[in-house]
Amino acid sequence: xxxxxxxxxxxxxxxxxxxxxxxxxxxxxxxxxxxxxxxxxxxxxxxxxxxxxxxxxxxxxxxxxxxxxxxxxxxxxxxxxxxxxxxxxxxxxxxxxxxxxxxxxxxxxxxxxxxxxxxxxxxxxxxxxxxxxxxxxxxxxxxxxxxxxxxxxxxxxxxxxxxxxxxxxxxxxxxxxxxxxxxxxxxxxxxxxxxxxxxxxxxxxxxxxxxxxxxxxxxxxxxxxxxxxxxxxxxxxxxxxxxxxxxxxxxxxxxxxxxxxxxxxxxxxxxxxxxxxxxxxxxxxxxxxxxxxxxxxxxxxxxxxxxxxxxxxxxxxxxxxxxxxxxxxxxxxxxxxxxxxxxxxxxxxxxxxxxxxxxxxxxxxxxxxxxxxxxxxxxxxxxxxxxxxxxxxxxxxxxxxxxxxxxxxxxxxxxxxxxxxxxxxxxxxxxxxxxxxxxxxxxxxxxxxxxxxxxxxxxxxxxxxxxxxxxxxxxxxxxxxxxxxxxxxxxxxxxxxxxxxx
Numbered sequence: 001x002x003x004x005x006x007x008x009x010x011x012x013x014x015x016x017x018x019x020x021x022x023x024x025x026x027x028x029x030x031x032x033x034x035x036x037x038x039x040x041x042x043x044x045x046x047x048x049x050x051x052x053x054x055x056x057x058x059x060x061x062x063x064x065x066x067x068x069x070x071x072x073x074x075x076x077x078x079x080x081x082x083x084x085x086x087x088x089x090x091x092x093x094x095x096x097x098x099x100x101x102x103x104x105x106x107x108x109x110x111x112x113x114x115x116x117x118x119x120x121x122x123x124x125x126x127x128x129x130x131x132x133x134x135x136x137x138x139x140x141x142x143x144x145x146x147x148x149x150x151x152x153x154x155x156x157x158x159x160x161x162x163x164x165x166x167x168x169x170x171x172x173x174x175x176x177x178x179x180x181x182x183x184x185x186x187x188x189x190x191x192x193x194x195x196x197x198x199x200x201x202x203x204x205x206x207x208x209x210x211x212x213x214x215x216x217x218x219x220x221x222x223x224x225x226x227x228x229x230x231x232x233x234x235x236x237x238x239x240x241x242x243x244x245x246x247x248x249x250x251x252x253x254x255x256x257x258x259x260x261x262x263x264x265x266x267x268x269x270x271x272x273x274x275x276x277x278x279x280x281x282x283x284x285x286x287x288x289x290x291x292x293x294x295x296x297x298x299x300x301x302x303x304x305x306x307x308x309x310x311x312x313x314x315x316x317x318x319x320x321x322x323x324x325x326x327x328x329x330x331x332x333x334x335x336x337x338x339x340x341x342x343x344x345x346x347x348x349x350x351x352x353x354x355x356x357x358x359x360x361x362x363x364x365x366x367x368x369x370x371x372x373x374x375x376x377x378x379x380x381x382x383x384x385x386x387x388x389x390x391x392x393x394x395x396x397x398x399x400x401x402x403x404x405x406x407x408x409x410x411x412x413x414x415x416x417x418x419x420x421x422x423x424x425x426x427x428x429x430x431x432x433x434x435x436x437x438x439x440x441x442x443x444x445x446x447x448x449x450x451x452x453x454x455x456x457x458x459x460x461x462x463x464x465x466x467x468x469x470x471x472x473x474x475x476x477x478x479x480x481x482x483x484x485x486x487x488x489x490x491x492x493x494x495x496x497x498x499x500x501x502x
Contacts, residue, residue: 004214006135014145016203017133020085022149023196024122027092027115029154029361030189032324033354034161034182035099035112040329040341041178042105049325052109054260054457059117061450064124065295068443071125072436079206081125081132081439088122089197096190100183122197124446128439131430132212133204136496139430140375143423144368150422151365151415153192158358160185162351171347179347212435228279231300235272242266254462261458264451271296298437299444305432306441308493309425310448315486316388316421318452319479322460323395323414326475328353334473335404352404356411360394363415364422371419375427379495384424385487391417392483395476417483431496 009017039052067084074080095115102108130142161181165171170180242265249258275296328350333339336349367387374383394413401407426442433441460475468474 008135008138009133013204014134014138014142017129017200018126018142018145018149019203020089020122020197020200021126021146022153023089023193024092024119024126024153025150026153026157026196027096027189027193028119028123029157029357030096030160030186031112031115031119033158033328033357034185034350035108036325036328037341037350038100038102038108038178038182039105041173042102042108042176044105049329049461052105052112053321053325054454058450058454059113060120060446061454063117063120064446064450065299065440065443066291067121067124068128068439068441069291069295070439071128072439075209078201080209081129081206082201082204084125085122085197086201088118088120089194091118092122093190093194094118096186096193100178100186102178120446124443125439127426127442129206130426131433131438131442132207132435136431140372140380140423140427143426144372144419147371147419147422148365148368151361151363151368151419153196154361155358155365157185157189157192158354158356158361160188160354162354165351171351172342172344175342181351228276231272231276231279235269235276238265238269238272240269242269255465258458258462261455264454272300275300295440295444298440299447302441302444303432305493306429306445308489309429309445311489312384312425312486312493313445313448314452315482315489316417316425316452317449318456319391319395319482319486320418320421321453321456322475322479322482325456325460326472327356327398329472330398330476331356331404331407333471334398335402335407349404356407359408360411360415360418363412364419367416367419368423371423375424380424380428381490381493381495384420384428384490387416387420387424388483388487388490392480392487395480395483398476399473425490428490428493428496 035053036049039049044052071081071084074083076083078086092115095111095118099108099111099115102111126146130139130146134142161171161179164181164184169184173179242262245262245265246259248254249256249262275293278293329339331353332346332349336345336352338345338349340346371383371387374386378386390413392413394410394417397410397413398407401410426445429441429445430438460478463478464470464472464475
């Protein structure tokens, strides 16, 4: 097929293809701002919150590369990515209706697991969707448009309990029950999520696979040999590290959450050993490799740009996860002066955290329009460094501010960082990915979002207990340091060059 240039899309075409992200992030923001509150209301203490949140990153680690792998190979009447948008939206809506009615803590934790799995089914193909549909020169705009909708949806979602309380909806419930402000917010969120995704599904179109392959801007699939001996040695080292960590946890009687980190090391080491074994087997041209083998092979031979961006993502998302987990207990304790989760003042503080989260998402929506302009002038790397450092300063300032209203200023920096994290790393990455593997590589890229969240869930509780007397405010200090490191690591990534048609 003759090579051709991928056409630019109009503003409204890009608007329609990104609109579904408003709904997904509406539900995601409700989760971020309220699930710690739900857990505490159902009896969880602050030290237990990170491990209860483990569903979110763990489901992403498993689900996104699988969905990416299969969406690369899907073609239906609805296209390549859109069937996954639709299925994930329906399941997410059902989970949003159920979680605020959880009768017990374990039930809420399981529902969170299901809900986050559903979010990931929809979310991963949306990233690949931008790479599929837009030429290189429009991808920063496409990811920024997604960030705009993330910001708008999250603003309303985060504000909902606070707004409902101001309209007279009950904000305090009996012991062990979720307030009506939270319940009604989740019900409304389910409707918004489903409606927004349906808009994108039925207002957008996709290029057939053969047409995608014909575009001249595509990165070719370059074969990289997997050296069985090297994979074997690397896998053995990861297994040894996991075994040593298990011994240290048992010897020093460390927190049980640390076993999760050790299990991750063992699983990755075992997967590399299995990959090495597969490489040494006699090839059978009639037998296609399994999905797991293909994903592991793509992970092991990922492009160099992805390897360098992995460190940027690692420190960025460690900071974000620390913020999402600990902002509610930190602000209610530091700025509102209470740890009684059933008190009126605690619930007022928790609602104010929703306002703060709405603020940083609102700032992100505005920043989404500014970031492409900055990127054209300063480049993607320096723009990202400036933004994540603003976020680090925002988190750091929470330790110094005592008046909760002044925390709105802290959220300005966080909003710029959030907008940048959701757009620029993907713009830096997508130019280095082949079209045929856009979905699976976007899913693998999610590993470097998930792994820091798993690490945070494993060690943050222990770090706070050992070094900071279990004061949740210091989790935000660690988050600030992580964002400063993310800014430094982005300078190691090469700036993409737009490809012209041949």
